[in-house]
Amino acid sequence: MTITTSASHSPTLLQRVSSVCTHVVQRYLPDPFLFAAILTFVVFLITMPVTGQSPLQVVDAFAGGFWNLLAFAMQMAMVVVTGHAMASAPVFKRFLAKLAGYATSPTQAIMIVTFISAVACLINWGFGLVVGAIFAKELATRVKGVDYRLLIASAYTGFLFWHGGLSGSVPLSLASGAGLAEATSGALTEAVPTSETIFSVVNMAIVGVMLIVIPLVNKAMHPNAENTFVIDPSLLEDSADQKQDAAPTTPAERLEQSVWVNRALALLGFTYIINYFIENGFALNLNIVNFVFLFTAILLHGTPKRLLHAIAQGTKNTAGILLQFPFYAGIMGMMVAAGPDGVSVAGAVSDWFVDISNELTFPVFTFLSAGIVNFFVPSGGGQWAVQAPIMMPAGLELGVPAAKTAMAIAWGDAWTNMIQPFxxxxxxxxxxxxxxxxxxxxxxxxxxxxxxxxxxxxxL
Known part of the structure; x- marks a missing residue:
């Protein structure tokens, strides 16, 4: 990808810090798959002395966990695919183009893309990731002098918000109530409504402050002109963008381009969606979120042919998930495998934070421990499976509300995704x-x- 640079004033402190961080990362951060491979070896070597297991037992734990996240991986892949299908719908593209027109300077572009991506991730994390990147590309073609790397980074920082939003897997797991007693070692036996998690005072305050601060931080990192990487707009033209459909010449082609097929499917889907919310209220889970976004995409794309094109393009973005999720499931298998004394690596990390906690500090230490565990288990559902059996009973014993402990795990999972490339x-x-x-x-x-x-x- 070709880039150009221009020149200007001396950098600020935050610009220098971000420049140093970028230089170090460029030099030492491996490809995301290699990152997962390195984590696999690290956890393998740590597991033996911490748990007292033999090398063969640790290998068995890795292989035993390797396929444990297949259902969850499919849900995550569908989030990405349906999110892309939504974001690539013509009505959304026109909306993003109009929004991009409001940015008249590089720093405005950085702030706008951060805010839009954050709000989109609060709605649905897969949709937010995709719409943020698409919007960033739109801004790069319209705003002169904006740093393209920071623009995409700013779009990705919206992902910080996802686990405090409507598609957060931990609060949705609590809201469903399914398997809570087993998952939390008996600490929870009934569902916890989203009013106590996503819509709690603590969560909404964190989201509100970060919606103000994070765009300002990203703005302050924009390099001065001599260090700015500006991409040639012509390089951002998507050759895969769908062209105008050719006039159908056969009955099959007419069916492929019929709006009535999509409208009938949308009617079917939205009948269920409306009935679901009437019967269950705002009780979201991953399946209903994916269902809503899929049938919205079906409606907005108009015809089966256009929908299939959007789905095909979105599917390309799931390659990393399909390859790396089994390895992270294997890492999780090693992290939770207990030795002869009943000690696991994940348990040892969580127990250490529990031991130094009190009622006031426990949510903070839960958050920090979740951030550490997230390096090795970068999945909201996997994170919950690893930490809930330890942190939830400990929080209950200390008198910390279960919802607050759960959201501390959720935010820790989202937090270190900023330095976990998966x-x-x-x-x-x-x-x-x-x-x-x-x-x-x-x-x-x-x-x-x-x-x-x-x-x-x-x-709070």
């Missing part, structure tokens, strides 16, 4: 960049958001 893959695929290009900026965002989240759990 979830950046869809956005990077759309942008034509690699993880090394954006992770330096994400380190700065990680630090800023960490302060806000800790303060929220400590003082």
């Amino acid at each position: 979830w950046a893959l869809p956005a990077l695929s759309i942008a034509g960049l690699n993880a090394k290009d954006i992770m330096g900026y994400c380190i700065v965002t990680l630090l800023a958001s960490g302060v806000i989240i800790c303060a929220g759990f400590l003082f």
